[in-house]
Amino acid sequence: xxxxxxxxxxxxxxxxxxxxxxxxxxxxxxxxxxxxxxxxxxxxxxxxxxxxxxxxxxxxxxxxx
Amino acid sequence: xxxxxxxxxxxxxxxxxxxxxxxxxxxxxxxxxxxxxxxxxxxxxxxxxxxxxxxxxxxxxxxxxxxxxxxxxxxxxxxxxxxxxxxxxxxxxxxxxxxxxxxxxxxxxxxxxxxxxxxxxxxxxxxxxxxxxxxxxxxxxxxxxxxxxxxxxxxxxxxxxxxxxxxxxxxxxxxxxxxxxxxxxxxxxxxxxxxxxxxxxxxxxxxxxxxxxxxxxxxxxxxxxxxxxxxxxxxxxxxxxxxxxxxxxxxxxxxxxxxxxxxxxxxxxxxxxxxxxxxxxxxxxxxxxxxxxxxxxxxxxxxxxxxxxxxxxxxxxxxxxxxxxxxxxxxxxxxxxxxxxxxxxxxxxxxxxxxxxxxxxxxxxxxxxxxxxxxxxxxxxxxxxxxxxxxxxxxxxxxxxxxxxxxxxxxxxxxxxxxxxxxxxxxxxxxxxxxxxxxxxxxxxxxxxxxxxxxxxxxxxxxxxxxxxxxxxxxxxxxxxxxxxxxxxxxxxxxxxxxxxxxxxxxxxxxxxxxxxxxxxxxxxxxxxxxxxxxxx
Numbered sequence: 393x394x395x396x397x398x399x400x401x402x403x404x405x406x407x408x409x410x411x412x413x414x415x416x417x418x419x420x421x422x423x424x425x426x427x428x429x430x431x432x433x434x435x436x437x438x439x440x441x442x443x444x445x446x447x448x449x450x451x452x453x454x455x456x457x
Numbered sequence: 458x459x460x461x462x463x464x465x466x467x468x469x470x471x472x473x474x475x476x477x478x479x480x481x482x483x484x485x486x487x488x489x490x491x492x493x494x495x496x497x498x499x500x501x502x503x504x505x506x507x508x509x510x511x512x513x514x515x516x517x518x519x520x521x522x523x524x525x526x527x528x529x530x531x532x533x534x535x536x537x538x539x540x541x542x543x544x545x546x547x548x549x550x551x552x553x554x555x556x557x558x559x560x561x562x563x564x565x566x567x568x569x570x571x572x573x574x575x576x577x578x579x580x581x582x583x584x585x586x587x588x589x590x591x592x593x594x595x596x597x598x599x600x601x602x603x604x605x606x607x608x609x610x611x612x613x614x615x616x617x618x619x620x621x622x623x624x625x626x627x628x629x630x631x632x633x634x635x636x637x638x639x640x641x642x643x644x645x646x647x648x649x650x651x652x653x654x655x656x657x658x659x660x661x662x663x664x665x666x667x668x669x670x671x672x673x674x675x676x677x678x679x680x681x682x683x684x685x686x687x688x689x690x691x692x693x694x695x696x697x698x699x700x701x702x703x704x705x706x707x708x709x710x711x712x713x714x715x716x717x718x719x720x721x722x723x724x725x726x727x728x729x730x731x732x733x734x735x736x737x738x739x740x741x742x743x744x745x746x747x748x749x750x751x752x753x754x755x756x757x758x759x760x761x762x763x764x765x766x767x768x769x770x771x772x773x774x775x776x777x778x779x780x781x782x783x784x785x786x787x788x789x790x791x792x793x794x795x796x797x798x799x800x801x802x803x804x805x806x807x808x809x810x811x812x813x814x815x816x817x818x819x820x821x822x823x824x825x826x827x828x829x830x831x832x833x834x835x836x837x838x839x840x841x842x843x844x845x846x847x848x849x850x851x852x853x854x855x856x857x858x859x860x861x862x863x864x865x866x867x868x869x870x871x872x873x874x875x876x877x878x879x880x881x882x883x884x885x886x887x888x889x890x891x892x893x894x895x896x897x898x899x900x901x902x903x904x905x906x907x908x909x910x911x912x913x914x915x916x917x918x919x920x921x922x923x924x925x926x927x928x929x930x931x932x933x934x935x936x937x938x939x940x941x942x943x944x945x946x947x948x949x950x951x952x953x954x955x956x957x958x959x960x961x962x963x964x965x966x967x968x969x970x971x972x973x974x975x976x977x978x979x980x981x982x983x984x985x986x987x988x989x990x991x992x993x994x
Contacts, residue, residue, distance in 0.1 A: 400857055401859070401860050410829070410863070414841050414844070417840045417844075422840070452855065456854055
């Protein structure tokens with residue numbers, strides 16, 4: 393059975409996670425924040441691993457407006 | 458027509474205490490006749506404790522101010538005998554819509570759980586809220602309860618003498634002295650009492666201004682909460698539209714930090730802003746305009762000897778989430794039964810320290826939630842702005858992003874998980890009714906469970922055996938025995954039994970669970986009651 397990208401809520405306490413994310417950026421310059429985001433997405437992508445799911449994620453993140 | 462907030466409801470009149478040769482000693486003096494002060498005095502007076510409210514003004518709140526009242530405070534008002542006029546007049550709403558730029562990105566329904574007497578939320582102008590509390594205080598006064606509202610009475614000096622508090626109160630006819638066994642300071646965020654006592658009030662200042670307007674209009678907007686992030690009519694900022702009774706609409710517009718407040722309040726500035734939002738053709742009339750800034754902060758302790766702080770005087774939050782007045786009512790709900798037991802000599806004075814434990818815990822939860830909402834609504838850095846906009850973009854298309862959208866986490870009561878008044882949970886029951894929890898309502902016979910609880914300790918017995926009478930250390934415990942036959946909707950089973958077939962709950966006078974057990978265990982409940990009144994068990 394092949395996995396699909398999960399676009400349903402999946403984080404137990406979304407507000408706590410978002411606060412952690414903002415805290416991670418606290419005190420960083422714009423360049424440092426951009427670099428942080430790049431590292432973060434590579435780490436998360438590696439955790440996902442599945443190429444098909446990653447392709448779906450790359451598609452889902454494209455701007456719709 | 459004169460508006461209710463223009464009518465002196467408790468004008469100054471001379472009181473015999475002002476002519477007394479030696480200062481008269483009163484039981485409790487409540488400073489401030491706002492929602493929290495009135496609720497405190499009503500709570501005490503209806504239990505027979507003298508409560509004198511002093512307020513330098515003589516009218517209810519000017520403008521709508523606090524408008525969203527949540528279910529738990531409405532339940533508290535039921536206990537105080539004035540829930541009905543609030544809910545009858547208030548506007549019930551469940552649906553919220555979130556807009557980003559020109560698009561509606563999603564909508565949410567509060568979907569209140571069935572089987573509760575009170576709705577999740579009502580909108581009601583603070584001036585009505587205060588008026589109905591004043592009406593209730595007057596009703597109690599007529600029935601002979603020891604309650605009084607002294608308008609035009611401004612406390613200008615107070616000193617805690619250890620066994621009482623000395624007060625100097627200024628009036629239009631000069632100052633007089635009064636003594637009080639206890640003082641409850643409900644005099645708002647700028648609390649003169651707190652300042653007179655030299656107490657700190659530290660926290661975080663949010664550098665933003667919000668224009669707040671009450672608009673009377675006949676417009677086809679539905680009874681919903683509409684929230685805009687970065688709308689075309691207020692670029693780069695936020696906006697909120699909410700319906701109140703009497704065709705009054707509440708509009709909040711974020712203005713940013715560097716503005717001229719006096720200039721922005723002028724009708725010639727406000728009206729074009731509102732027209733841009735509502736449309737050129739909509740006819741409206743401005744009832745009230747104000748500009749507010751906010752802070753999230755609290756006092757280090759709410760109890761200072763014989764002076765107890767409640768509501769905004771003790772803690773302040775941003776308005777997102779309706780956690781101001783709603784949490785203040787939970788303060789007095791928590792405080793008044795404890796104060797009564799201490800004054801009656803049935804509990805040690807240290808019971809009042811649990812007011813600090815429990816309500817500081819509540820205040821911190823409210824400050825955390827309202828700070829997070831504020832950070833989402835008004836991002837403080839480029840990156841938090843970018844992340845915020847990404848969440849909003851994604852929320853239009855993907856369900857996963859919607860829990861991240863934060864336009865205010867609406868007030869819910871907190872569970873006092875760490876309270877020293879709780880006993881060990883001895884029931885394999887639902888988590889929502891564990892010790893420390895506020896009791897969830899449920900249909901019971903022709904009415905509701907919560908109407909049977911409160912004001913005194915109650916033993917709630919479900920399908921179990923327990924003695925007909927129970928008294929511990931001079932405190933009589935009310936008995937409420939139910940069986941599955943009383944629970945036609947199964948709500949009591951679902952909320953209080955879970956997998957268990959029977960249960961016994963010890964419920965505090967403020968309708969929070971103190972202890973629960975599968976059976977009536979005499980030792981367990983005797984110890985639990987003692988612990989719940991602050992006695993070392």
